[in-house]
Amino acid sequence: MHAYRTHHCGELRKSDVGQPVRLSGWVHRKRDHGGLLFVDLRDHYGLTQLVVEPEMPFFADVEHIRQESVILVDGKVVARDAEVVNPNLPTGEVEIRIERFEVLSEAEELPLPVFGEPDYPEDIRMKHRYLDLRRDTLHANIMLRSAVTSEIRRGMEAKGFTDFHTPILTASSPEGARDFLVPSRLHPGKFYALPQAPQVFKQLIMVSGFDRYYQIAPCFRDEDARADRSAGEFYQLDMEMSFVERQDVFDAVGPVTRDTFAKFAGDRSVTVYPFPMIPFDVAMLKYGTDKPDLRCPIEMHVVSDHFRGSGFKVFASILESDPRHEIRAIPAPGGGSRAFCDRMNSWAQKQGLPGMGYMIFAEDEVKGPLAKNIGPERSAAVRDQLGMKPGDAAFFLAGKPKDFVAVAAKARVLIGEELEITNKDRFELAWIIDFPMYEWDEEKKKVEFGHNPFSMPQGGLQALEAAHTDEDKLAIKAFQYDLVCNGYELGSGAIRNHRPDIMVRAFEIAGYGPEVVEDKFGGMLNAFKYGAPPHGGCALGLERIVMLLCNQENIREVTMFPMNQQAEDLLLGAPAPAGPEQLKDVHIRVVRPITETDA
Numbered sequence: 001m002h003a004y005r006t007h008h009c010g011e012l013r014k015s016d017v018g019q020p021v022r023l024s025g026w027v028h029r030k031r032d033h034g035g036l037l038f039v040d041l042r043d044h045y046g047l048t049q050l051v052v053e054p055e056m057p058f059f060a061d062v063e064h065i066r067q068e069s070v071i072l073v074d075g076k077v078v079a080r081d082a083e084v085v086n087p088n089l090p091t092g093e094v095e096i097r098i099e100r101f102e103v104l105s106e107a108e109e110l111p112l113p114v115f116g117e118p119d120y121p122e123d124i125r126m127k128h129r130y131l132d133l134r135r136d137t138l139h140a141n142i143m144l145r146s147a148v149t150s151e152i153r154r155g156m157e158a159k160g161f162t163d164f165h166t167p168i169l170t171a172s173s174p175e176g177a178r179d180f181l182v183p184s185r186l187h188p189g190k191f192y193a194l195p196q197a198p199q200v201f202k203q204l205i206m207v208s209g210f211d212r213y214y215q216i217a218p219c220f221r222d223e224d225a226r227a228d229r230s231a232g233e234f235y236q237l238d239m240e241m242s243f244v245e246r247q248d249v250f251d252a253v254g255p256v257t258r259d260t261f262a263k264f265a266g267d268r269s270v271t272v273y274p275f276p277m278i279p280f281d282v283a284m285l286k287y288g289t290d291k292p293d294l295r296c297p298i299e300m301h302v303v304s305d306h307f308r309g310s311g312f313k314v315f316a317s318i319l320e321s322d323p324r325h326e327i328r329a330i331p332a333p334g335g336g337s338r339a340f341c342d343r344m345n346s347w348a349q350k351q352g353l354p355g356m357g358y359m360i361f362a363e364d365e366v367k368g369p370l371a372k373n374i375g376p377e378r379s380a381a382v383r384d385q386l387g388m389k390p391g392d393a394a395f396f397l398a399g400k401p402k403d404f405v406a407v408a409a410k411a412r413v414l415i416g417e418e419l420e421i422t423n424k425d426r427f428e429l430a431w432i433i434d435f436p437m438y439e440w441d442e443e444k445k446k447v448e449f450g451h452n453p454f455s456m457p458q459g460g461l462q463a464l465e466a467a468h469t470d471e472d473k474l475a476i477k478a479f480q481y482d483l484v485c486n487g488y489e490l491g492s493g494a495i496r497n498h499r500p501d502i503m504v505r506a507f508e509i510a511g512y513g514p515e516v517v518e519d520k521f522g523g524m525l526n527a528f529k530y531g532a533p534p535h536g537g538c539a540l541g542l543e544r545i546v547m548l549l550c551n552q553e554n555i556r557e558v559t560m561f562p563m564n565q566q567a568e569d570l571l572l573g574a575p576a577p578a579g580p581e582q583l584k585d586v587h588i589r590v591v592r593p594i595t596e597t598d599a
Helices: 059-064 122-127 136-158 199-207 246-264 280-287 313-321 338-350 369-386 401-418 460-465 470-474 500-509 514-528 542-549 580-585
Strands: 020-033 036-043 046-052 070-079 094-105 181-183 191-193 212-221 232-242 277-279 326-332 357-361 392-399 429-433 438-441 446-449 480-485 488-495 535-541
Touching: 020 046, 020 059, 020 094, 036 059, 046 070, 059 094, 136 212, 136 232, 136 246, 136 542, 199 212, 199 232, 199 514, 199 535, 232 246, 232 542, 246 429, 246 480, 246 488, 246 535, 246 542, 277 280, 280 401, 280 429, 313 326, 313 392, 326 338, 326 369, 326 401, 338 357, 338 392, 338 401, 357 369, 369 392, 392 401, 438 470, 446 470, 460 500, 480 535, 488 542, 500 514, 535 542
Parallel strands: 046 094, 277 429
Antiparallel strands: 020 036, 020 070, 036 046, 070 094, 181 191, 212 232, 232 535, 326 392, 357 392, 429 480, 438 446, 480 488, 488 535
C-alpha cells in the first residue's frame, strides 16, 4: 500500500464498497452524532466522509484534533444509508470506517476559518493566503484559471500560433503607466525596467520573420489597484500576426475567446461569433463609455433639437452658450413612477451633478416638469424618438458630454439593473473600433496619444501630413480596437505602424521629436528600416476573463498570491528595505522622502 494514499478524497464511489483504502488530507470539519464521530477529510480533489466509532482506541485523538490538521487514515469503504446519502457530493454515497489514524501535521488555532468561508478582513486573508486558498470557492477559482489558460493555449496553437517567451529585464518606455525599475549592478547609475507589456518585442518577432506569436505574458505596471486591476503585475494573452488586416486579427482571437467563454460559461449564454463591431464614437454616444455592458438594452439619444429654443430655459440656454453642448436622454423602459424618477435624480446629485431631469410617459400625456415647460408637441417628439410607451420614463442630462458622460454611463447600467431589464445570464462580447489616434491633454494643454503610440493611423502618412490644427489631429482615427464584455475591457490591440516615416511623424504630432523616437525606440525603428511586414495583434487580460467566468467582482479572487490594495505582499512582507550590502552592489543610496513636517 502507498505510504500516504490509495485514493484521492474525491475519488471513491459506491462501486468501491468493501475495499480497504488509505486516505490523507486536511480535517475539513467534525460532527458528533450520538457517539459516532464524523470527519470530512479534504484534499485537492474533494471530500470524503470518515466515521469513527467510540470503541476505537484513537477516538479521543480524533475528537480533539483541530480543523485543518493533516491526517492519514486506513479503513474500509461502506455504503451510506439511503436517508443520509449526500447527492451534492461526488462521494456522497459512501463513507470510510476508520481502522487506523495517524496525525501527519497538527494545526494550531486558525487565524482564518476555512470551513463555511465566512467574510474575513482582507489583510488577514492576504497574510494567511495559504489558508484562504484552501477555501472551496477560491480553490475552484484558481483551478478554473488554470483550465482557462490551457484552453486558450490549445485554441491559439490550433490557429497556427507559436508560444515565444520575451525578456523580463528590458528598457523603460515613456508611454503608458509607471515602470518598475531594476538597478544594474554591472552598469552603475543605469536601470532596467520590467515590461509593461511585450509590445516592442512582439513586433520585433514579426520583423524577424516569425508569422504568428502568442504568449501568456507577465506584465508589470506601477499602478494603483482597482477591483478589476491588480497592483503591480498581471498576465495577458499576448498575440501578434504578420501580413494581416484588422479582420484577420478578429478572426484569429475572436473564436478562441468565444470558445473559451462557452466552455466555462455553464448555463450562461455567450455572444455568437462574429462579435458586433461598434465604432468608438457610437459607443460613447449610445452607452457613454468605450466598454459598454451590452447586456443592458438601453441606448442613449441626443435630443438637443427638441429643447433648442424651448420653454425650458435651463436647457435652452445651455445649448445656446456653446455649440459643443448637447442634451442626451437615457430611456427607462418600465420606469414611469415618480418614486423611481426621484430616486434616480437623487442618485445623480450624489454623483456630483445638479440632477437629472425626467419625463414620465402615460397613455395620453407626458408628465413631469420638463414636459410641462417644453409643451406637448415637443414632448411627443421626444417620446417618438425614444420609442417610449405608457409606463416608461426618460432621464435627461445637459452640457459638455465629457462632463456628464461618465455619470450617464453609470446611470444607464443602474437603470437597467433597477428595472430588471439587464440579462445577467449572458456574456456579451463586442469589438470597439476606430479609436481616436490622439486626445487632448487638458493638464499639458497639448495633443497626446490617445491609445497605443505604435498603431497605424487610418489614412497613413497622408492623414498625418494633412493635420495642421489641433482639431485636425484629434479627428485622426487609428486602427485600434478593444474587446469588451459585460462592461469590462478584456483587452486592446491594433494594426501596427510598421513604417519609420509614419512613426516619426506620428510622434512629432504628439510632441516627441525624432531624437526621442531614436533614443527610446531606436531598436524597433532601426529594425523597420530593413523590411518590416504589415502586422497587428492584441492582448487580453487573463485575470479579467477568469474573473467574469467565476462571477467575481474583484480580480484578487482569481489570483493565487495577489498584493493588497496598497501594493503590499502581506504574506512574504514585500516591499521591504534592502540591506546595506545589497544597496552597495547596485550602487544605490536610499534618500528618505521629504515630508510636510520637514518642509
